[in-house]
Amino acid sequence: MTDTTKILTHYDLSHANTMALSCVARHAMILDSDQRLADDLAVALAFAKNANLPIFVLSGGSNVILPSTLNALVLLPKTTGTQLISQTEQSVTLQVACGENWHQFIQTCLNQGYYGLENLALIPGLVGACPVQNIGAYGVQVSDFIDKVIAYDLQTGQACTFDNTACDFGYRHSFFKDNPNRYLISHVVFRLQKAPNILTNYGDLADVSGKIASKNGRTTPTPMDVFDAVVQIRQSKLPDPAVLANCGSFFQNPIIPIKQFHELKAKFSDLPSYLVNDDFIKLPAGWLIDKAGLKGKGIFPILTHEKQALVLTNHHPRHASQHDIKTTQDFIINAVKTMFGVSLVREPVWLDEHI
Ligand SMILES: Cc1cc2nc3c(=O)[nH]c(=O)nc-3n(C[C@H](O)[C@H](O)[C@H](O)COP(=O)(O)OP(=O)(O)OC[C@H]3O[C@@H](n4cnc5c(N)ncnc54)[C@H](O)[C@@H]3O)c2cc1C
Structure with missing residues (x-):
């Protein structure tokens, strides 16, 4: 018979993500033994199949944006050695x-x-x-x-x-x-x-x-x-997530064609850049956000960090939701697009309620 005692129900993940978003997983399993890992996984896979649930692996939660309800079996790896x-x-x-x-x-x-x-x-x-x-x-x-x-x-x-x-x-x-x-x-x-x-x-x-x-x-x-x-x-x-909730760099550094770069450089002579190859240039996303006047700004409770505009911080930990992140994210994307014509792309993994 399958031992499902390690399968937890309505598991609170609010403390398991550095963005401190409020999130409850439908089910979770803590993988705490390297020796029993194969057996624990066999139980988890059978349970998920039976319940028709997707599986998601959550480690330190420092690169994820979680929904308020996660309709999945979340595996939490804690094995050491x-x-x-x-x-x-x-x-x-x-x-x-x-x-x-x-x-x-x-x-x-x-x-x-x-x-x-x-x-x-x-x-x-x-x-x-x-x-x-x-x-x-x-x-x-x-x-x-x-x-x-x-x-x-x-x-x-x-x-x-x-x-x-x-x-x-x-x-x-x-x-x-x-x-x-x-x-x-x-x-x-x-x-x-x-x-x-x-x-x-x-x-x-x-x-x-x-x-x-x-x-x-x-x-x-x-x-x-x-x-x-x-x-x-x-x-x-960088802000320490234990003190000010965040998930590191929120946007990737955009890569644009050389022609577009020269047009921008004519308007913004201090624009920093890194050559990718003969055709493309990488721009620092943090500089673009800063130049758009958004350092330390956003839509409360999600604001860019006052020392590093690339980092979004959560000023209402364990209450703010994925929706709040999206509001500030879209605000920043629109501002940068309007000013520079450059589209920013999110870096952390975004999870929907139904994966
Ligand atoms: C303040 C701060 C600074 C950061 N600085 C950097 C930096 O300088 N460079 C950098 O690259 N990143 C940086 N990051 C991002 C992040 O720390 C890294 O991506 C880190 O590796 C994520 O580890 P995690 O255990 O928190 O993974 P999680 O956030 O839990 O998971 C991230 C993704 O990996 C998958 N995953 C996690 N563990 C496993 C596993 N065992 N098996 C299969 N899939 C798995 C998850 O399903 C998810 O898709 C920073 C984050 C913060 C908060």
């Missing part, structure tokens, strides 16, 4: 359970002398989510350090392994993003380096990590100095 798979003189291969906290995992790696992930410090969320949008920051993408992703196919219940190529990683993109709600990533296998490779040529990272190094009596920064510098910079620019 890191296993050393192999090592050479140069590198180490670690298999990490999906429920490990991302920032703490990087800290543990650095303490053990395993390097590479330090630029990705303080990104909220859990390890199992990091391949989904191929998290990146300060010139580094996690895909550079992922050897394999181990997952369960939620349609068949079968375990499957994806090597780095099969993950089809791109900028904030992966195979898993293209196939939403199809897989539960149970483990990520990382290959990290034993020799430091300091990458500080992004923004003010060289300056801040250099200052931390010299304060510690060193001429060049260590990976731990870079880690501390990233934490310091992020804390000075």
